[in-house]
Amino acid sequence: MNNVTILRLAYPGLIITLQQYVIIIESCSFVWTILSVWGIVSNIVNIKTFIIMGIGDGVTVSLLALSIFDLLYVTASLCLGVAIIFYIAEIKYGMVFGIEPYGVSMFFGNIMILISIANVLSTTFITVARCMCVARPLQFRNTFTRNRTISWCVVFVVFTIAVYSPILTHMGMVTRFDIKRNISRPSFWISPNREFVKAIVWVVTDMFLPFATQIIVILSVIVMANCLRVASEFRHFANADVVRRTDVRITDNETETREQYEIVSGNHRLTGKELRVVQQVILIAVVYIVCNTPKILISITAMIEPQFAIGSRYNNLYLSVNCLRKHCEIINASVNTFIYYAYNTKFRKTVNLAIQCSEDNVL
DSSP, X not given: OTTOOOOOTTSOOSSSOHHHHHHHHHHHXXXXXXXHHHHHHHHHHHHHHHHHHOXXXXXXXXXXXXXXXXXXXXXXXXXXXXXXXXXXXXXXXXXXOSSOHHHHHHHHHHHHHHHHHHHHHHHHHHHHHHHHHHHSHHHHTTTSOHHHXXXXXXXXXXXXXXXXXXXXXXXXXXXXXXTTTTEEEEEEEEOTTHHHHHHHHHIIIIIIHHHHHHHHHHHHHHHHHHHHHHHHHHHHHHHHHHHHHHHHHTOOOHHHHHHHHHHHHTTSSOOHHHHHHHHHHHHHHHHHHHHHHHHHHHHHHHHHOTTSSTTSTTHHHHHHHHHHHHHHHHHHTTOHHHHHHXXXXXXXXXXXXXXXXXXXXXX
């Protein structure tokens, strides 16, 4: 499974040597840890802010769910980074720990894969839902309600567990004697049937979902971007028309001018608030597209070159590339706070108010 980037350093490798591989995963583990700490803080801020704002609509519920999945993902990535640091300490410095760090890293690596499935589905749902509301507002404006969005989130969780639980049931930690270190401790165990199960699950998690969601999200972004362009042109025309009418009639009646503007702009489908929501979703989708692209490229390369896989000729290169890819996924789960703050007025006001209250309490 290409998402699990840490294996015992006993496999052969070309292009990247064993020493280079150790340096790569060591440096990556430190970067993961730093990024994950920021991701945990930012997603806690997101969750707390959305709860204070109130989860009375489908948009807020979906963004809250995405923040929860992101928080779980970066928490698992933090644990993975720390486990790898201990794993490298055993390899380089001969330190011995009561629990095998390698097994812990494998466990959290698989947990990250599981959570990422729900994360991907949530991002796709948010993008598609907003796209449908923008493209066909009369048909879909009231479709994605609070209760329906919650139901979809539950479906995503159930689907995620159903898809990946076979992998987790074929692995675990069992106490056994480590001859190298002369100690009995919980160590990583995998079932003989795990490779067969993993191959089936891999088709869903690393082939179907990344490619399908990437295409769906890209198409949705194109539709929403086109709607933003049309909205911008229409608003420019509407403002110019209002100015022209006001100049011609030379009226001081503000009510009449306001009514004229409402008549002209009322035919358009996007209000100012809706425009900001669409811009917010487009940015979330673009970040996902960029951060999901390395995973797709790795999967394509693995299909073209069968030796580009774990335990094969290019084992070290494969694992090193996946280590670097994880940076993109952790960033994807950590940057949404900036997007919400920039394009969600209520979110920004709530955060600013919380900061102000904290400063007042300190003083």
